[in-house]
Amino acid sequence: MDQRYIHLVCCLLFLLGWGCREVYEPEIDQEELEILVVEGHIEVEEGLSEIKLSYTSPISSGEVFMNSITNADVTIEYQDQAGSMVQIPLWGDQTGRYFFDRYLNSDGEYRLSIDIPEKGKYLSDWIRPQITPPIDSIGYHQGEDDDLEIYLNTKGNENAQYFIWNFEETWIFNTPIISFLKYVKLSETKDTILYRTANEMTNECFLSEKSNKVVIGSSAQYQDHSIHRKEIQQIPYGSEKLGRRYSIVIRQRAISKEAYDFFEILRKNSDDIGGVFSPLPSILGSNIHHVSNKERKAIGFITIGTSIEKRIYIGRHEILNWQVNNPFYTGCEFSTDTVAVIDASASFNNNYRVPVSPITADNDPSRIVAYVGASTKCTDCTLRGQKEKPDFWEY
Numbered sequence: 001m002d003q004r005y006i007h008l009v010c011c012l013l014f015l016l017g018w019g020c021r022e023v024y025e026p027e028i029d030q031e032e033l034e035i036l037v038v039e040g041h042i043e044v045e046e047g048l049s050e051i052k053l054s055y056t057s058p059i060s061s062g063e064v065f066m067n068s069i070t071n072a073d074v075t076i077e078y079q080d081q082a083g084s085m086v087q088i089p090l091w092g093d094q095t096g097r098y099f100f101d102r103y104l105n106s107d108g109e110y111r112l113s114i115d116i117p118e119k120g121k122y123l124s125d126w127i128r129p130q131i132t133p134p135i136d137s138i139g140y141h142q143g144e145d146d147d148l149e150i151y152l153n154t155k156g157n158e159n160a161q162y163f164i165w166n167f168e169e170t171w172i173f174n175t176p177i178i179s180f181l182k183y184v185k186l187s188e189t190k191d192t193i194l195y196r197t198a199n200e201m202t203n204e205c206f207l208s209e210k211s212n213k214v215v216i217g218s219s220a221q222y223q224d225h226s227i228h229r230k231e232i233q234q235i236p237y238g239s240e241k242l243g244r245r246y247s248i249v250i251r252q253r254a255i256s257k258e259a260y261d262f263f264e265i266l267r268k269n270s271d272d273i274g275g276v277f278s279p280l281p282s283i284l285g286s287n288i289h290h291v292s293n294k295e296r297k298a299i300g301f302i303t304i305g306t307s308i309e310k311r312i313y314i315g316r317h318e319i320l321n322w323q324v325n326n327p328f329y330t331g332c333e334f335s336t337d338t339v340a341v342i343d344a345s346a347s348f349n350n351n352y353r354v355p356v357s358p359i360t361a362d363n364d365p366s367r368i369v370a371y372v373g374a375s376t377k378c379t380d381c382t383l384r385g386q387k388e389k390p391d392f393w394e395y
Contacts, residue, residue, distance in 0.1 A: 036122060037066065038288050038300030041253065042076060042100075042110055044129045045306055049076070049100040051090065053114065068096030073115040076100060079126070080108040087113075106131060110304050112288070122298055125287040130254040130305035133160055138250060138312045139229070142319055146237040151229045152250060152310075156219030160254035164263055164303070165215045165232055170208045170390055171246040176332040178203040179379040181355035181371065183348035191345050193355050193371065205385030206393070214267035216260060238325040242316055245395070249311040255303050258287065262301040313394060332378035339373045347373055354379055 040051035053069040076088040090098040104110075112124040136153040143149060156163070182200060185191050196202075215232055219225040232250055235241055255263070262285055290296040316322055336356065339347045348355055352375060359370040377383060 034296075036069075036114075036116075036119075036288070036296070036298040036300075038112075038114070038122075038298060038302065040098075040300075040302060041307070042104070042112065042302065042304040043307060044104040044106045044110075044304060046103055047101070047307060049090070049104070051098045051112065051302075053096050053098065053116075055119075068094075069116060070094055070096055071117055072098070073113075074098040075113045076104070077111050077113055078105070078108055079110075080105070106306065112302050114288075120293060120296065121291045122288055122296075123291055124289075124302045127256070127287070127302065127304045130160060130256065130303070132163075132252055132254040132306045132308045133157060134308050135250065135252050135310040138232075138248070138310055140312075140314060146321060148235040148237075148242065148314075148319060149231055150233045150235070150248060151231050152227075152252075153229065154219075154227050154252060156225040156227065156254070158225075161218060161220040161225065162255050162257055162260035163217050163219070163227070164253050164255050164259070165217075165230075165250055166211045167215075167232060167248055167250045168208060168210045169233070169241060169246065169248050170206060170393070171241040172204065172206055172244045172393075173240050173381065173385065174244065175203045175379050175381050176329050177336065177356060177374045177378045179354045179356045179374065181357065183344070183355060185349065191349065193344060193348070202380045202382055202387070205381030205387055206390060207385040208390070214263050214270055216255075216263050216267060218260065238323060240324050240326045242314065242319060242322050243324040243326075244316055246314045247311060247393070248314075249309055249392075252308045252310075253303060254305055258285075259301050259303050261285070262287075311392070328384065329378060332375070335378050336372050336374045339371045341368060341370060344371060352376055 035056045037054045037056065038051065040049070042049045042051075051074060053072055053074070054066040055069060057065045057067050070092060072092070074090040074092065076090065077085060078088060079085045088100060088104075090100045092098040106129050109126045109128050111126045114122040116122070133155060136155060138150065138152045140148055140150045152165070154163070179202060180196055181193050182196050183191065183193055211233070215230075217227050217230050219227050233248065235246075285301075286298050287301050288298040290298065338359065339355070344355065347353055348371075353373050354376055356372040356374045356379065358368045359372060361367045361369050381387070
């Protein structure tokens with residue numbers, strides 16, 4: 001569940017049930033504290049539409065637990081210019097996400113229908129799809145503090161003046177220590193140490209991370225509708241992301257003025273550390289409403305339209321003076337030791353240590369007398385990432 005939504009819901013529930021300084025337990029129906037949280041976008045033309053549904057569930061500590069809704073009937077309703085309406089069902093999974101991946105016409109209007117057993121039916125407003133112009137370019141700049149700013153340039157038009165961006169980062173990383181050997185248990189009484197094959201090496205992996213912040217912008221105030229050097233992400237100096245090779249794909253969506261206003265309040269709440277004195281969820285507004293019961297609240301703003309993606313790669317050689325400092329591997333520079341052959345079974349017959357490389361006799365390079373050992377944490381990248389190269393990755 002997106003942390004910015006949880007923050008907003010927490011504020012609202014605090015105001016409803018926990019806003020007094022003195023201990024007080026008002027008689028509030030539990031259902032009144034349940035709020036439907038709707039996140040998602042309907043992709044017209046080609047692409048994946050995804051909707052995430054959950055209900056808040058307040059507990060006595062004042063925290064909020066998000067219950068995924070897995071039993072809803074979710075449909076997209078399409079109305080063409082002649083007034084004919086078609087219902088398009090979405091399919092769901094066990095995480096409360098609902099999907100549709102077929103072609104949707106960019107003409108006409110759409111709305112989202114959500115029917116939840118024992119809760120009733122919610123409908124979004126009718127929305128006309130927003131057609132998104134392309135991203136002109138993505139660039140980056142290393143500032144005086146050596147942090148790296150990633151930005152984009154784009155251009156709106158009379159029909160696309162407000163934008164929201166999200167992104168996904170992927171990078172390749174290496175462990176501080178490379179293990180060329182593996183411990184193999186052959187039976188209850190026999191074991192051995194072998195060289196790893198190329199496929200068994202665990203020193204190189206990939207990590208991916210999706211954006212968790214609200215990035216919006218408007219071209220409405222510019223005569224030519226150009227947005228220049230809009231900051232999308234900032235990578236702090238020393239981040240592992242730029243240790244070898246890094247990629248970011250940015251997704252751009254044109255949105256309505258009403259959606260822009262919603263996400264602007266959401267952004268301010270996300271950036272604000274002032275607690276309950278920050279802008280309140282009650283002024284957020286929403287384009288999702290319960291059909292028959294106005295007391296049943298909903299938070300969220302469904303957007304509909306096309307999306308544009310653009311990806312860039314950045315190699316470590318393209319930036320200056322980047323020294324990686326990853327706290328996860330603190331101490332790895334001191335973690336190796338020497339393990340005699342006779343002690344190999346006791347040392348490596350566990351999930352905590354692995355043989356790294358052999359030590360041979362001075363007078364006989366073919367005879368192994370000991371092993372260099374190290375912790376799994378310092379040698380196995382799969383503890384944090386995945387070995388499989390992403391389909392899109394380019395070296």
